[in-house]
Amino acid sequence: MSALMMGLGYLVAVFFCIAILVRVVHFANTPAHLRWELYPVPHEPPEKVEHGGSYLEDTDWWTKKHESDIPNEIKEMLEEILLLKALRTHNRKLWYVSFPFHSGIYLVAGFLVLLILGAVLSALGLVSAPEPGGLARLLFVHLPALLGFIGFAMGLAGALGLLFRRLTEPDLKDFTGPVDHGILVGFVLLFGLAFTCLLTDPTATGFRAYFLGLATATPAALPPLTYLVVLLGCIMLAYIPVSHMSHFVAKYFTYHSVRWNDEAMEPGGKLDKAIQKQLKLPVSWSASHIAGDGKKTWADVAGTNPTKESGK
Amino acid sequence: MSKPISLNDFDKPSEQLTHLELQELMPLPPPYDNVDEHPRWAPLKPQAREKYACSLDDTIAISLPKPQSKEEERELLEKFVSGLRKLLSREDNWSFLQPLLLSLEHCEKCQSCNESCPIYVSSGHNDLYRPTYRSEIFRRLVNKYGKGQKLRAKIKGEDIDLNWTTLSRLAELSYRCTLCRRCAQTCPIGIDNGLITHEIRKLFSQELGIAPKEIHDDGSMLQLKVGSSTGMNPLVVKDNIEFIDEEMEEMTGISIKTPWDKAGADILLIHNAGEIMAWPENPGAFAIILEAAGMSWTLSSDLVGYDGINYGLWYDDVQLARVALKHAEIAKKLGVKKIVIGECGHASKALTVIADRVLVGNSFVRRESAMTLIADIVDSGRLKLDPSRNNFPITLHDPCNLVRLMGVVEPQRRVLRAIAPQFREMEPHGVHNYCCGGGSGFAIMSGHNFNDWRTSVSARMKFKQILEAFSDCMDPSVKKYVCAPCSNCKGAIRDLLAYYDAWEKSSINYGGLVELVVNAMPEIKEPFIEWEWH
Numbered sequence A: 001m002s003a004l005m006m007g008l009g010y011l012v013a014v015f016f017c018i019a020i021l022v023r024v025v026h027f028a029n030t031p032a033h034l035r036w037e038l039y040p041v042p043h044e045p046p047e048k049v050e051h052g053g054s055y056l057e058d059t060d061w062w063t064k065k066h067e068s069d070i071p072n073e074i075k076e077m078l079e080e081i082l083l084l085k086a087l088r089t090h091n092r093k094l095w096y097v098s099f100p101f102h103s104g105i106y107l108v109a110g111f112l113v114l115l116i117l118g119a120v121l122s123a124l125g126l127v128s129a130p131e132p133g134g135l136a137r138l139l140f141v142h143l144p145a146l147l148g149f150i151g152f153a154m155g156l157a158g159a160l161g162l163l164f165r166r167l168t169e170p171d172l173k174d175f176t177g178p179v180d181h182g183i184l185v186g187f188v189l190l191f192g193l194a195f196t197c198l199l200t201d202p203t204a205t206g207f208r209a210y211f212l213g214l215a216t217a218t219p220a221a222l223p224p225l226t227y228l229v230v231l232l233g234c235i236m237l238a239y240i241p242v243s244h245m246s247h248f249v250a251k252y253f254t255y256h257s258v259r260w261n262d263e264a265m266e267p268g269g270k271l272d273k274a275i276q277k278q279l280k281l282p283v284s285w286s287a288s289h290i291a292g293d294g295k296k297t298w299a300d301v302a303g304t305n306p307t308k309e310s311g312k
Numbered sequence B: 001m002s003k004p005i006s007l008n009d010f011d012k013p014s015e016q017l018t019h020l021e022l023q024e025l026m027p028l029p030p031p032y033d034n035v036d037e038h039p040r041w042a043p044l045k046p047q048a049r050e051k052y053a054c055s056l057d058d059t060i061a062i063s064l065p066k067p068q069s070k071e072e073e074r075e076l077l078e079k080f081v082s083g084l085r086k087l088l089s090r091e092d093n094w095s096f097l098q099p100l101l102l103s104l105e106h107c108e109k110c111q112s113c114n115e116s117c118p119i120y121v122s123s124g125h126n127d128l129y130r131p132t133y134r135s136e137i138f139r140r141l142v143n144k145y146g147k148g149q150k151l152r153a154k155i156k157g158e159d160i161d162l163n164w165t166t167l168s169r170l171a172e173l174s175y176r177c178t179l180c181r182r183c184a185q186t187c188p189i190g191i192d193n194g195l196i197t198h199e200i201r202k203l204f205s206q207e208l209g210i211a212p213k214e215i216h217d218d219g220s221m222l223q224l225k226v227g228s229s230t231g232m233n234p235l236v237v238k239d240n241i242e243f244i245d246e247e248m249e250e251m252t253g254i255s256i257k258t259p260w261d262k263a264g265a266d267i268l269l270i271h272n273a274g275e276i277m278a279w280p281e282n283p284g285a286f287a288i289i290l291e292a293a294g295m296s297w298t299l300s301s302d303l304v305g306y307d308g309i310n311y312g313l314w315y316d317d318v319q320l321a322r323v324a325l326k327h328a329e330i331a332k333k334l335g336v337k338k339i340v341i342g343e344c345g346h347a348s349k350a351l352t353v354i355a356d357r358v359l360v361g362n363s364f365v366r367r368e369s370a371m372t373l374i375a376d377i378v379d380s381g382r383l384k385l386d387p388s389r390n391n392f393p394i395t396l397h398d399p400c401n402l403v404r405l406m407g408v409v410e411p412q413r414r415v416l417r418a419i420a421p422q423f424r425e426m427e428p429h430g431v432h433n434y435c436c437g438g439g440s441g442f443a444i445m446s447g448h449n450f451n452d453w454r455t456s457v458s459a460r461m462k463f464k465q466i467l468e469a470f471s472d473c474m475d476p477s478v479k480k481y482v483c484a485p486c487s488n489c490k491g492a493i494r495d496l497l498a499y500y501d502a503w504e505k506s507s508i509n510y511g512g513l514v515e516l517v518v519n520a521m522p523e524i525k526e527p528f529i530e531w532e533w534h
């Protein structure tokens, strides 16, 4: 059983990383698209951001230096990631449950990172976490336990709230299917059981033993409840990257590559070359005004006038 | 309250998926709050019902003929599926593949975007017009038929049947959204339901050859054929501008000779040619301002060069590229320093922003909106302007394409602050504005009873905003002006005001920005703004 759980842990960790990477590549590998930005764009200078303006407000903008306000963009990103600003502004009712859910997940991620780090350092003989009173114990036992307590509690409250909203709100009901409900039930169970686990084992001995076992490749015997939590955790972790829940990956692209992407064409630049290459791609759209045959290129069809006569 | 519409209803044949009652629509402020005084909608004629697909709601936008045989129906469905696959392909849809995949694969269905949609809210929260409804139907079709995930669709409870009902309803539903992208602004994930609508329209146009006649046959095709969607060929447009020059002289006493095809001019000015036909005072005012400011500018009489519209922006990437390339080619030929696009939001966005990644290599040419040019001229003090000549309540309509989609927000305000003492904002405004209701082609679409739907539903929020902006001076003795620096928006607002008799009842007029600038020029004796408009 212990060996099986260890194997599962390795497998899921590897699967999670690969699946996330695949998703990143899936989006990153798409061709350069047409500009489709949406204002306000937070990296415009402050005097523009104030009203949502862009460099296109300046006559002959190409003769002026265009400065990007990266700190403001980062501020905007942090507000979105940590506080779920858009949801808070536009759907406060859902934010009340989504915010604890997301914050819970962040704290649980912190809990896991610290436990894994502690286990690795322990395996390398660099720290000895169980030593009472030391900094290592604070960092790798008490702090993760605290993060875990709060994280699991918030996650549980959030998941329960989300489930309740999805089951009862007429707006959400029609758009929520059995799989969505199942996932939320999964999170309720995971966070609920993990919280119970910590209640019965406040210094997370079971979890630490599991990660130390992973770090040293030595199967560790765990309390049954910890087994259950690890098993559920593995299932949820494996599901995230293959579902729309990996929106944290998508969000990077929707914001940076689409909404805030106001990169202007520079003749002879990288983008210019990329688009010129894409104009050589074949077109097979078959409506009569295009008549793509899979051989004609974008440059060919765009350079053709589909109307027979000319007006001159 | 209309009956809730489930996603599962969409593929089930029925006479009509929804019906709107005037009483259910978002209430309007006084004196337009009595629904009984509102115009009644013309029902679709029995011949139209007989001939065209009309099982979505009370109107039709695209007049899609019903298939005459099972064979024809099957062919349409097959083409739809092949179009779905092409939308997902790097070759056929490099232009929007990444944004499309992101929006298809990551919606959390949290419904946070719904309240931002003027159509959904104005309709009295009719489920069919949720930004998410159309997208979710399309997402299900993509997953099941485009990606072949039939089992997954069943397990997830997202099964949908592709049949004639589904296809024809989806085609219509893609013309119940103005592509204003206000919903995208509110989405926490960055999902863009406007973009999904855009891609659905592309699929229908680029693969099935289905698009509203006003946009395709009488729009981009006519423009490519005779030079302008107005039908004006180069000779006619020159004639019309000559007539406008004469009229301007008569009205203002200023002698104007619009320059044509002036090689080496600094600016190639491209108007939406609709202005020349419907609002000649707008190109006239441009000419007066540019001449008075001593600018080096020209119009072009080359095919397509005198009409800035680019309807492809709304429904077809190939048509978009064709028109943009023509504009660039003409600017190159004339050797101008830049193209300036007149008061037209979609033309400005199409050529400056969207075509930025079409005009590559030798096609590259600098382009900008006229808003910045006019603001600079006003700021520079080159024109003598007397704001007291515009001393009447003025509010500004923000064209979505200029503000939310280009970030051109302040220049037009700089002008108004300088020349309009009673300028007041609508709420919300700027990048958070509401569409005029005529976006994405609606302003020029009025077949069957579409005008009723447009003015009552998609433009309703704009009417509410206009009325609220003038709430302190609603008395008809006070003449009021809605400044809409965009040809399409102006058309939609004209129809809106006419529909509710807002000139007769409340003295609300409309017009462009440059007209107000010329109206403020003291050397012009008679007011330039004409108040009697119908």
Ligand code: SF4
Pocket (backbone or CB within 6 Å): B106, B107, B108, B109, B110, B111, B112, B113, B114, B132, B186, B187, B188, B189, B190, B191, B192, B193
């Ligand atoms: S588009 Fe965005 S806001 Fe709308 S339901 Fe999807 S995730 Fe939520």
Ligand code: SF4
Pocket (backbone or CB within 6 Å): B116, B117, B118, B119, B120, B130, B131, B176, B177, B178, B179, B180, B181, B182, B183, B184, B193, B194, B197
């Ligand atoms: S793009 Fe505009 S009209 Fe279309 S769904 Fe979004 S908010 Fe509504």
